[in-house]
Amino acid sequence: MLGWPAHAPCAECVPYHQRMKIFHNELHHLHQGKQEMFRGKLVDCHEVPDRLAYVLAEVQRRQMGDIVAPPSDLALSEALEKVHTRAYLEFLAQAWAQWVELDPSNAERDALPSVWPLAQPHAFRTDAPPRNFAARLGQYAFDSGTPLTMGSWAAARQGAACALAAAQTLLQGERAAFALTRPPGHHAGPAFMGGYCFINNAAVAAQALRDGGIQRVAILDVDYHHGNGTQTCFYERSDVLTLSIHGDPLTEYPFFLGHADECGAGVGTGFNRNWPLPRGTRFETWFSALRQALEAVRQFKAEALLVPLGVDTFEGDPISGFKLRSPDYLRVGEALAELGLPTLFTLEGGYAVSEVGVNVANVLEGFRS
Ligand code: SP5
Ligand code: ZN
Numbered sequence: 001m002l003g004w005p006a007h008a009p010c011a012e013c014v015p016y017h018q019r020m021k022i023f024h025n026e027l028h029h030l031h032q033g034k035q036e037m038f039r040g041k042l043v044d045c046h047e048v049p050d051r052l053a054y055v056l057a058e059v060q061r062r063q064m065g066d067i068v069a070p071p072s073d074l075a076l077s078e079a080l081e082k083v084h085t086r087a088y089l090e091f092l093a094q095a096w097a098q099w100v101e102l103d104p105s106n107a108e109r110d111a112l113p114s115v116w117p118l119a120q121p122h123a124f125r126t127d128a129p130p131r132n133f134a135a136r137l138g139q140y141a142f143d144s145g146t147p148l149t150m151g152s153w154a155a156a157r158q159g160a161a162c163a164l165a166a167a168q169t170l171l172q173g174e175r176a177a178f179a180l181t182r183p184p185g186h187h188a189g190p191a192f193m194g195g196y197c198f199i200n201n202a203a204v205a206a207q208a209l210r211d212g213g214i215q216r217v218a219i220l221d222v223d224y225h226h227g228n229g230t231q232t233c234f235y236e237r238s239d240v241l242t243l244s245i246h247g248d249p250l251t252e253y254p255f256f257l258g259h260a261d262e263c264g265a266g267v268g269t270g271f272n273r274n275w276p277l278p279r280g281t282r283f284e285t286w287f288s289a290l291r292q293a294l295e296a297v298r299q300f301k302a303e304a305l306l307v308p309l310g311v312d313t314f315e316g317d318p319i320s321g322f323k324l325r326s327p328d329y330l331r332v333g334e335a336l337a338e339l340g341l342p343t344l345f346t347l348e349g350g351y352a353v354s355e356v357g358v359n360v361a362n363v364l365e366g367f368r369s
Contacts, residue, residue, distance in 0.1 A: 017337075018368045020065035020176040021169045023162035028052050028182040030151025033196075034110050037144035045147065046319055046351040047196040052182040055347060058357030064364050065178070070165035076157065079164050082211070083203045083233055088191040091140050092153050092198060098133045099148070110147035113138040142194035142254070156183055156198040163201035163346055167208035170304060170342045177344050178364060179205070184348040186227040186308040187254060195225060195254055201346045202308045203233040206240050209304050209344075218302035218341075219243065220293050222332065223310025223348040224320040226258025226274065230308065236268040241300045243293045245286065247321055248276035271300075279321035283328040286313065290335060297339055305341040310348035311359035317352050329359045333366025343367070 035042035159181035166177035187195025221227035
């Protein structure tokens, strides 16, 4: 009987446009928050290790690409310091030890902030940072929904290593790479965590692409929530175009950024665009925003594309409000592939746990077809 070779696809027999390297964060499970604050009570975390397990199982089942760990000799700390402040990174590295030092019984609890220095003129000082750990946590976090646990730093660091390795694989000429980043990254900024994110994986990868000689990088964020951290990282730059399609911040998290009139600043003016859409938006409307974003990528003459890939736009997502269905994600992947650019995906949100794998793999499969 005639048919395809029975062995798994290998580098030699997979055509260039279908190749995809997948970087797996084997330490992701070390970050396992217990509860997040929601409307005055602690509720079970939505961002759970099983999410990544479903994605991994589905990309394996469909043989989407080689699944590898990031190499151990990456210049990771240097790459992180190009996106985040050293003070913030040192805070993250030491946070768990300091939390436990505050009270040994804290070892059984995750760290959540409860006090914040609102950045309004004359409200609070930021030039005299307190030594108290709870205050420092509030200084570096913008919500109380992002538990910091014993393994958060190790997991986040290794997730960023996946993103960095994925960027290097594109620099070596690969068509596409997928970084299985967990915890996610797109809400994290130069000196802040929040929205389940600690390190901005997509920003680390974008900067690595720039440093590797790619002149113009476009970041097209398709997560349900505005990619506020990524926008902030590149807001005053013209070499990294940041685009985000998301729930309207008038009603949707993260609320305080993501409006349509945020266009960038200084030399970065014109190099940020947002498509806020109302809760309840269905695929056809969402897809016309995607087409506009793709046109912006073309006009920018991007040399590489980065996609913070959240599938919390899914109709069954428990914390979000769009109505995308599983087959729609195939069309998303196809549309992204039409740009013909080296493309790097990072895993962001998506909380309908048992469907996250299918939805993510559909994007990749549509991209590859
Ligand atoms: C990466 C990402 O998708 N982060 C999203 C963070 C959203 N955090 C706030 C979610 C609040 C919604 N809680 C609803 C609880 C319903 N039981
Ligand atoms: Zn999200």
